[in-house]
Amino acid sequence: MLAALQPRWQRWLARRIPAASSVTLNQRRIFIVPSASGGAFALVLLLMLLAAINYQNSLAYGLTFLLMSLFIIAILHTYRNLSGLTLRAVAATPVFVGEQGRFRLRLESGGREHQAIALGWSKADLQVLDVPAAGVSDAELNLPALARGWLRPGRLRVESRFPLGILLAWSWVDLDQSVLVYPRPVAADLPLLTAGADDSEEQGSRALGQGSDDFQGLRSYQPGDSKKRLHWKAYSRGQGLLVKDFAALAGRDICLDFDTMSGDVETRLSHLCHWVLQLSAAQQAFALHLPDQQLPLASGAAQREACLRALALFGRSP
Amino acid sequence: MSGAHLPPAIPRISLTWLLVAQALVIVPHLGHLPLWVIGLWLGCAGWRVQIFRMRVGYPTRLAKAGLMLAAAAGVLASRGSLVGLDAGVVLLIAAFVLKLVELRSQRDALVLILLGFFCVVTAYLFDDSLLAAAYSLLPVSALLAALIGLQQSRLAMRPWPTLRLALGLLAQALPLMLLLFVFFPRLGPLWALPNPNQALSGLSDSMAPADIAELSKSDELVFTATFNGSAPLRPQLYWRALTLERFDGRRWSQAPQSNQPGATQWQPSGQFWDYSVIAQASGRNWLFALDVAGSEEGGVQVRRDFSVQARQPLDQPLHYRLRSWPAVLRDADRPISELADSLQLPAAGDPRSRAWARELRARHPQPDALVQALLEHFNREPYHYTLKPPPVGVDSIDEFVFRTRRGFCAHYAGAMTFVLRAAGIPARVVAGYQGGELNPRGNFYTVRQFDAHAWVEYWQAGQGWTSVDPTFAVAPERIEQGLEQALSGEQSFLADSPLSPLRYRQVAWLNQLRLRWDDLNHAWQRRVLGYQGAQQLQLLQHWFGRMDGQLLGTALVGGGGLLLGLLALFLFKPWRRERDPLLRQFRRFERMLARHGVPRQAAEGPRAYAERAARQLPAQAAAIRVFAQAFEAQQYGAATLDAQALARHLAELRRGLPWRVRLIAG
Numbered sequence: 012m013l014a015a016l017q018p019r020w021q022r023w024l025a026r027r028i029p030a031a032s033s034v035t036l037n038q039r040r041i042f043i044v045p046s047a048s049g050g051a052f053a054l055v056l057l058l059m060l061l062a063a064i065n066y067q068n069s070l071a072y073g074l075t076f077l078l079m080s081l082f083i084i085a086i087l088h089t090y091r092n093l094s095g096l097t098l099r100a101v102a103a104t105p106v107f108v109g110e111q112g113r114f115r116l117r118l119e120s121g122g123r124e125h126q127a128i129a130l131g132w133s134k135a136d137l138q139v140l141d142v143p144a145a146g147v148s149d150a151e152l153n154l155p156a157l158a159r160g161w162l163r164p165g166r167l168r169v170e171s172r173f174p175l176g177i178l179l180a181w182s183w184v185d186l187d188q189s190v191l192v193y194p195r196p197v198a199a200d201l202p203l204l205t206a207g208a209d210d211s212e213e214q215g216s217r218a219l220g221q222g223s224d225d226f227q228g229l230r231s232y233q234p235g236d237s238k239k240r241l242h243w244k245a246y247s248r249g250q251g252l253l254v255k256d257f258a259a260l261a262g263r264d265i266c267l268d269f270d271t272m273s274g275d276v277e278t279r280l281s282h283l284c285h286w287v288l289q290l291s292a293a294q295q296a297f298a299l300h301l302p303d304q305q306l307p308l309a310s311g312a313a314q315r316e317a318c319l320r321a322l323a324l325f326g327r328s329p
Numbered sequence: 330m331s332g333a334h335l336p337p338a339i340p341r342i343s344l345t346w347l348l349v350a351q352a353l354v355i356v357p358h359l360g361h362l363p364l365w366v367i368g369l370w371l372g373c374a375g376w377r378v379q380i381f382r383m384r385v386g387y388p389t390r391l392a393k394a395g396l397m398l399a400a401a402a403g404v405l406a407s408r409g410s411l412v413g414l415d416a417g418v419v420l421l422i423a424a425f426v427l428k429l430v431e432l433r434s435q436r437d438a439l440v441l442i443l444l445g446f447f448c449v450v451t452a453y454l455f456d457d458s459l460l461a462a463a464y465s466l467l468p469v470s471a472l473l474a475a476l477i478g479l480q481q482s483r484l485a486m487r488p489w490p491t492l493r494l495a496l497g498l499l500a501q502a503l504p505l506m507l508l509l510f511v512f513f514p515r516l517g518p519l520w521a522l523p524n525p526n527q528a529l530s531g532l533s534d535s536m537a538p539a540d541i542a543e544l545s546k547s548d549e550l551v552f553t554a555t556f557n558g559s560a561p562l563r564p565q566l567y568w569r570a571l572t573l574e575r576f577d578g579r580r581w582s583q584a585p586q587s588n589q590p591g592a593t594q595w596q597p598s599g600q601f602w603d604y605s606v607i608a609q610a611s612g613r614n615w616l617f618a619l620d621v622a623g624s625e626e627g628g629v630q631v632r633r634d635f636s637v638q639a640r641q642p643l644d645q646p647l648h649y650r651l652r653s654w655p656a657v658l659r660d661a662d663r664p665i666s667e668l669a670d671s672l673q674l675p676a677a678g679d680p681r682s683r684a685w686a687r688e689l690r691a692r693h694p695q696p697d698a699l700v701q702a703l704l705e706h707f708n709r710e711p712y713h714y715t716l717k718p719p720p721v722g723v724d725s726i727d728e729f730v731f732r733t734r735r736g737f738c739a740h741y742a743g744a745m746t747f748v749l750r751a752a753g754i755p756a757r758v759v760a761g762y763q764g765g766e767l768n769p770r771g772n773f774y775t776v777r778q779f780d781a782h783a784w785v786e787y788w789q790a791g792q793g794w795t796s797v798d799p800t801f802a803v804a805p806e807r808i809e810q811g812l813e814q815a816l817s818g819e820q821s822f823l824a825d826s827p828l829s830p831l832r833y834r835q836v837a838w839l840n841q842l843r844l845r846w847d848d849l850n851h852a853w854q855r856r857v858l859g860y861q862g863a864q865q866l867q868l869l870q871h872w873f874g875r876m877d878g879q880l881l882g883t884a885l886v887g888g889g890g891l892l893l894g895l896l897a898l899f900l901f902k903p904w905r906r907e908r909d910p911l912l913r914q915f916r917r918f919e920r921m922l923a924r925h926g927v928p929r930q931a932a933e934g935p936r937a938y939a940e941r942a943a944r945q946l947p948a949q950a951a952a953i954r955v956f957a958q959a960f961e962a963q964q965y966g967a968a969t970l971d972a973q974a975l976a977r978h979l980a981e982l983r984r985g986l987p988w989r990v991r992l993i994a995g
Contacts, residue, residue: 033932048439055443059450065518067645069858070453070462073510074469078446080505081473081498083889084896088498091900127482139481174477174494176439 024166030185033099035121036169040182041093043086049177052082082177089178092171095121096128096142100186101149105319107234107284108195111153112162114188118148126173132164156192159280160327163189193319196234196288197281233288254292264308265290265297267318269325280322287322291315301325339438342488343478344381347441348374350471351429354445357452357461358422363407366419369400370426377429388430396427418451435479445472459853470495501899504892512869512884515862531611532570532760532781535582538739541760542716545737545812545822547778548829551762552608552617553851555773561602561619563764564808565655567784567796568617568776570761572634576750578675579725581743581758586633586670593633594663594793595621599656607648607854614638617761617776619653620796626650626863634757635659635794648859661793668788671755679726679747686751696754696789703745704802710734712741714804714815738763738807741799742783755788759796764811771848777831779812779823911964914975918956921979922946925986935960952982 028040045053056078063071101115118128124144131137132154142148154164167188170181232241232252246252267286272279283299290297296310299318303325306318339347355362355370379385388396400423401411408416425444432438449465449472473495478485485491531551533540552568573581608616616629618637624630628640629649639647693699711734718736721728726747729740742758749756763782765774784798801808807815813822813834823829830843860868869876919929919938927942939957943950956978963975 031932035932051439051443055446059447061519062447062450062454064516065520066454067518067861068450068453068457069510069860070457070465071450072513072515073462073506073857074446074450074453074465076509076513077469077499077502077506079509080502083505083893084498084501087893087897087900094901124484126484127480141483173480173482174498175473176476176479 024183025185028182028184030187032187033097034184034186035097036093036095036182036184038090038094040184041090041180042182043090043178043180046172046177046179048172049082049179052078052177056082081175085175085178088174089171089180091123092125092173093128093169093180093182095123096125096169097121098167098169098184098186100188103188103190105191105193105323106156106162107193108156108159110156110234112156112164112190112192114152114154114164114190116150116152116167116186116188118142118150120145120147125171127171129168129170131168134168137168137170154190156190159192159194159277159323161189161324162192191320191323193323194277194280194284196285197278198285199282233292265295266300266308267297268300269302270300276326280325284319284322287315287318339432339435340478340481340486341381342486342491343438343475344377344432345488346471346475346478346491347429347432347438348377350442350445350468350475351425353468353471354425354448354452355422357456357464358418358448361415361455362419362422363403365403365407366422366426369403369423373426373430377432380430387433393427393431396430400424400427414454418454421448421451438475438479442472442476457858459850462853462857466499470499473498501896504896505889508885508888508892510860511865512881512888514878514881515860515865517862531613531778532615534571534573534613535580536573536739536758536760536783537580538718538736538743541739541781541783542737544778544781545716548823548831549778550609551611551776551778551780552606553773553775553854554604554606554617554765555771555855557603557605559600559602560604561655563767564801565619566764566774567619567759567782567798568762568765569620569622569636569759570615570617571636571759572786573758573760573783574634574670575673576675576743576747578678578723581746584670593631593635594660595654595657597623597652597654597657599654601652601654603650603652605648605650607646607851607859608643610645611643614640614642616643616647616649618651620655621657621659622651622653624649624651646854646858648855648861648864659793660788661791663788663793665755665788665790668755671757671788672750672753674747674750679724681724681727682730682744682748683751685730686748689748690752696749696787697792697795699752699754700749700787700795700797703748704797704799707741707745707799708802712736712803714800714807716816738798738800739783741803742785745785745797745799749785749787756785759784759786763798763808766811768844768848768851770844771851773848773851775847775851911960911975914979915960915964918960918979918982921983921986922953935964946986949982949985952978952985956982 028034034040056075059071059075059078062068063075097119099117099119101117103112103114106112116130118125118130118140120142122145125142127139128142129137129139130150130152132152138150138152140148140150152164152167154162156162166183166185168181168183170179172179232254241252241254267283267290269279269283272282274282287297287299291310291312291314294310296308297314297318298308299306299321301321304321306314306321309317351370351374355367359367376385376388380387401420404416404419404423405411408419410416411420421444425441425448428437428441428444432441445468449468452465453461470492474488474492477491477494484494532544554568571583574584575582602619604619606617616637616639621635622631622637624637626649628647629651630638630640632638637651639649689699689702693702713735714737715735716737718729718740719733721733726744729736730744730748739758746756746758760781760783762776762780763784764780765776767774782800784796784800786794786796788794798808804815816822823832830839834840834843866876869880873880915935922938922942923929925946927945929938933941935957939953943953946953956975959975959978
């Protein structure tokens with residue numbers, strides 16, 4: 012029953028609080044109900060009212076009414092604590108599968124102080140922070156990246172029970188946040204193709220892989236580097252994680268080709284990802300051929316980002 | 330956020346406020362709690378503090394069960410029962426105290442806070458005075474501060490801001506509370522509950538002279554009376570409580586049947602007095618009325634002996650209204666055969682008084698003349714009014730009339746009734762109060778225990794009952810001025826209460842202060858404590874001319890909405906938003922562009938908006954950008970505030986825009 016209502020609720024929510032990179036909470040977006048504590052509070056009020064009626068005691072009536080009024084005005088206070096708060100998504104950096112997607116957001120006060128604001132992707136896991144008057148607070152929310160492509164966390168729950176804890180004001184906002192998740196880099200021996208793969212002369216020299224003697228030097232560890240190539244001695248000397256770097260065939264143009272890889276799609280993408288990182292770290296120019304996309308020969312950070320993006324979104328809608 | 334699944338712990342500030350609140354909640358209960366509960370409380374508070382300091386652990390499950398059983402056994406031992414209000418309150422406080430020790434999670438703290446609120450309510454059942462009500466604001470504020478302290482915010486980590494917020498919330502809740510108090514419909518009790526047992530003093534249904542002497546030592550409040558319209562003079566204020574018809578030679582007591590509701594013969598006529606009385610809890614049924622009283626109220630009845638009684642014993646103050654006709658005849662046509670009770674005498678004893686009565690009867694065949702002769706006798710012979718009469722022997726009436734001749738109202742009333750009966754005239758002793766102190770500020774009479782009095786009424790055919798006060802013949806100052814003046818020679822007024830403010834009436838400022846305080850308490854009792862069904866009905870009818878469910882509903886919903894609206898205005902201050910001169914100019918800018926087809930979108934920043942507008946209105950692009958840059962520089966930059974400059978830019982922009990032409994975007 013509840014599950015059947017879920018899509019309808021989501022549609023309604025999408026209409027009422029459309030996705031935007033910045034959302035200011037107002038009366039359209041804030042919902043408010045008594046919390047469980049509020050239920051207990053109401054029950055005690057009822058008992059107090061019964062005592063007042065049965066003992067015809069004006070003071071008991073008075074205290075009951077005072078707490079009842081407090082319950083009612085707490086609605087305004089709890090609402091006020093959320094109202095006027097602006098949530099703004101801050102651009103998130105891409106991650107690899109298996110890492111935590113880190114979503115940063117900024118909470119801006121419209122003037123008032125906002126106390127004990129809880130944020131999170133689900134009701135059970137919330138992070139609490141205060142926003143100073145006319146100031147900002149930054150929050151970072153994590154979500155494990157389980158699959159490559161765009162990681163969209165969905166709606167963010169913002170809630171507050173301040174000041175009395177007997178009422179719960181909340182909103183589900185969609186900050187249109189997403190993090191690009193690259194495939195998990197997996198080391199593998201790979202057939203390398205020069206850019207001109209059809210050149211028959213070059214066919215004998217394609218074999219290149221780990222174990223090559225063309226040791227070129229050390230560089231710092233990048234995610235995706237093979238553990239076999241870690242320079243453990245340097246690590247034990249406290250120089251950090253270094254990787255023995257091997258020169259590819261000097262002067263050759265390398266092409267990473269999806270079709271020459273073995274394994275299923277995800278494995279191939281993981282291997283390609285590994286090589287994109289390797290080659291970029293070595294500042295080697297390379298091309299990437301995917302069935303639906305060809306990235307021409309290039310090197311540098313831009314090439315690395317473009318290739319990783321292409322791998323992440325392979326077969327997915329961009 | 331791995332701790333999200335553990336119950337949230339209790340912050341230090343909240344714990345501090347809980348300890349403070351608990352002390353404040355328990356203090357008013359100290360008077361009726363057994364000592365061991367106080368010991369238990371101190372022990373538990375100490376234990377909890379040590380837990381917080383990590384010196385000791387939480388109680389084990391076994392220890393908790395043991396403590397609970399011990400507390401229940403303690404209640405059983407000191408109250409003899411586990412049910413009933415007295416035992417219930419002790420049990421509640423014990424639970425409130427024990428809960429403190431096992432206070433671990435926020436949920437426990439909430440339970441403790443809610444128990445605390447309920448304990449405050451039970452304290453009202455024992456004491457609902459003005460002072461108790463004012464005091465109870467302290468524990469309520471502390472409990473609220475503890476509730477706020479449970480929040481995980483910076484504010485809730487500081488004790489004083491937490492308390493200030495709690496007080497602010499209470500102050501904001503006050504108007505709505507008053508509305509509810511006045512308009513919330515008052516119901517009768519849903520089921521009968523016993524009130525707390527209190528030691529009550531006052532008149533009793535049998536009287537030996539010494540009892541009234543005992544009452545004269547007390548300045549405890551018995552009732553207050555407010556007259557609407559004309560008020561009688563002090564010597565006319567004979568407040569009847571009950572009649573005593575049976576005499577056993579020593580004590581006068583109530584005849585069982587006089588207590589019954591029954592036919593009384595009288596017709597209201599002539600002058601009358603309207604008044605309302607608030608009688609304090611006495612544990613008795615009888616009320617206080619001037620002769621001859623009638624009442625329209627359901628809870629009040631007039632009995633056969635013209636006394637007025639409540640249906641239920643007064644275990645809390647009762648507010649009732651009466652009308653009295655002082656000049657009417659009572660039971661004038663009743664056959665004398667029905668008045669046997671008023672002629673009853675012991676079979677033997679007091680022979681001299683009986684002989685004297687026969688002698689008087691022979692000399693004065695008319696009852697009126699006989700009574701007059703008796704009064705003259707008391708006045709002429711050396712009788713004295715004193716609260717310290719010498720002891721009398723077996724024939725108490727004879728000894729008093731012929732030997733000691735010293736006594737107070739009960740002696741004179743008893744002796745006179747005895748002699749009248751011995752002379753064949755139906756007569757009885759009336760017990761009640763005489764006089765009272767007029768509070769000039771509140772214009773009401775305060776009657777205290779030392780105003781207790783006894784007088785006589787006798788019956789004659791065609792005239793009915795006539796009241797007569799032999800004390801007046803002996804000590805007219807007792808009636809005209811009060812007990813203190815009557816006793817001015819012997820220092821016995823309130824001899825046992827050296828601190829009673831009533832002893833210092835001659836100190837003018839102290840007396841003023843006392844009268845003000847009495848007035849305040851009277852108003853409290855009348856307006857607040859007495860505000861139950863009948864009073865609500867009367868007040869609302871007075872205000873609105875009617876009183877029904879529709880009126881109550883309209884007032885509660887309409888008034889509540891109005892108050893909440895005002896509070897919302899106070900909290901949100903919508904005019905503030907426009908008060909920012911920069912923003913006001915920006916709103917004008919926004920409205921101007923919206924009129925020309927470029928409304929600002931939700932969450933669109935000023936710069937993005939201006940850019941979009943500049944693209945859509947290319948002719949005004951420059952003016953739009955100038956305004957937007959000036960606005961940004963002032964809003965976010967270090968530029969000095971100058972709303973005038975913004976207004977000038979805006980005027981420029983408006984001059985450039987076509988006259989009210991709605992541009993079709995596209």
